[in-house]
Amino acid sequence: MKSIQRLVVGVDGSERSLDAVRWAAGDALVRSVPLTIVTVSRDRIPSLSDAVNLRLNTPQVIHRQAERTLDTAAQTAKDIAGRRALEVNTVIESGAPAEVLMHRGSTTTLLVVGSRGLGEFTGGLAGSVSTAVVTHARCPIAVVGSAARTVDSDSPVVVGVDGTENSEPALAQAFEEASLRGVDLVAVHALIDFDPDRALPEGLATTMFAADVLDDLMLAESLAGWKEQFPTVRVHPRAVRDRPVRQLVHEAHNAQLVVMGSRGRGGFPSILMGSTSQAVLHTVEIPVMIVPTAR
Numbered sequence: 039m040k041s042i043q044r045l046v047v048g049v050d051g052s053e054r055s056l057d058a059v060r061w062a063a064g065d066a067l068v069r070s071v072p073l074t075i076v077t078v079s080r081d082r083i084p085s086l087s088d089a090v091n092l093r094l095n096t097p098q099v100i101h102r103q104a105e106r107t108l109d110t111a112a113q114t115a116k117d118i119a120g121r122r123a124l125e126v127n128t129v130i131e132s133g134a135p136a137e138v139l140m141h142r143g144s145t146t147t148l149l150v151v152g153s154r155g156l157g158e159f160t161g162g163l164a165g166s167v168s169t170a171v172v173t174h175a176r177c178p179i180a181v182v183g184s185a186a187r188t189v190d191s192d193s194p195v196v197v198g199v200d201g202t203e204n205s206e207p208a209l210a211q212a213f214e215e216a217s218l219r220g221v222d223l224v225a226v227h228a229l230i231d232f233d234p235d236r237a238l239p240e241g242l243a244t245t246m247f248a249a250d251v252l253d254d255l256m257l258a259e260s261l262a263g264w265k266e267q268f269p270t271v272r273v274h275p276r277a278v279r280d281r282p283v284r285q286l287v288h289e290a291h292n293a294q295l296v297v298m299g300s301r302g303r304g305g306f307p308s309i310l311m312g313s314t315s316q317a318v319l320h321t322v323e324i325p326v327m328i329v330p331t332a333r
Contacts, residue, residue: 041214042178046074046142047150048135051107054152056114058182061325062150063115063124065180068218072125075111076142078135079104104130136170143177148327153183153319172300172319172328178211182325189324193294194222194274198286198314201227201256205299208329209260212297213268215327220270224293227257227277228285283317290322299331 047062049055059075066073079100108128115126131138143149151171172179197212199205209225216223257277265273278285290296298315319326 040146042069042071042148043146044071044074045069045148045150046076046139047111048139049075049077049107049111049152050135051077051103051110052152054183056111056152058150058152058180059111059114060118061180061182063118063126065148065150067119067122067124072127073115074127074129074142075108075115076129076131076138077104077107077111078138079130079132101130136174139171140175143175145177147177148180149175149177150180150182153181172315176330178327178329180325180327181319183323189294191219191294192221193292194224195219195295195297196224196226196286196289196293197297198282198299198318199225199227199257199260200282200299201260204331205260207331208297208299209264211327211329213264213271215295215297216271217268219294221294222272222274224274224276224289225257225261226282226285226289227260227275228280228282282314283321286314286318287321290318290324293324295325295327296322297327297329300328 045062045066047055047058049059062073108130112126112128115124118124119126139149139151149171172181195212195216197209199209212223212225257275261273261275265271276285276289286296286298296318298318300315315328319328
């Protein structure tokens with residue numbers, strides 16, 4: 039897994055997009071990487087009302103609005119940095135917001151968006167822009183909600199683990215996030231449809247083990263290799279028989295970040311995004327990082 043080398047945050051002038059900038063600036067400082075702030079300038083066809091009221095949105099006016107949006111966002115990032123060194127770049131793009139962000143995404147980029155906004159980059163988690171970015175981008179996506187809730191810098195990172203290859207990219211990213219922040223990692227394995235014959239290596243699943251023991255064994259196996267690569271990260275396994283969404287939301291109350299795969303156990307390429315990922319995005323108040331599941 040390649041470490042993230044740059045952050046890109048999309049803004050649309052809304053307060054929620056500024057919340058995303060605040061989080062992205064802090065995260066860029068943690069990683070010691072530059073921050074690129076992007077907004078989209080889209081020409082609008084003038085209406086008769088515009089003409090009557092002399093409010094024609096000419097390209098020059100639209101461009102100035104985009105510049106003001108970026109100026110405010112850049113100042114917000116610099117306020118977060120304070121005296122710490124943070125390289126901030128601003129870009130005005132043309133086109134569809136989702137396509138703009140996805141074009142800038144790569145395996146070494148983290149894309150950041152707000153949970154709701156004015157309709158350019160955010161517009162609600164159920165909106166087409168956020169769904170398209172989270173579903174189709176080939177790099178991790180951080181969706182940031184309101185900054186009203188204060189999160190302790192020593193709060194843990196939470197990751198969802200389902201015991202299959204689908205959760206491996208998210209697990210790798212979660213270990214790196216916890217290592218960068220110097221915090222603990224809470225690994226949540228919650229299934230109500232656990233099938234040991236499918237989830238465990240051949241011969242390990244046996245009626246000699248109780249269901250909860252099998253859950254613990256599978257979670258331990260999933261974590262073993264990553265714990266060797268990140269020996270300084272203290273891991274807290276949470277293997278429970280419960281709905282994954284409910285358990286992840288519960289653990290998020292005391293966490294600073296939730297990391298999840300874009301699709302979970304049994305996910306098919308034709309499915310846009312796993313139901314667990316969607317539900318957690320709609321529910322938790324802290325940033326959620328969605329890591330693309332290998333296709």
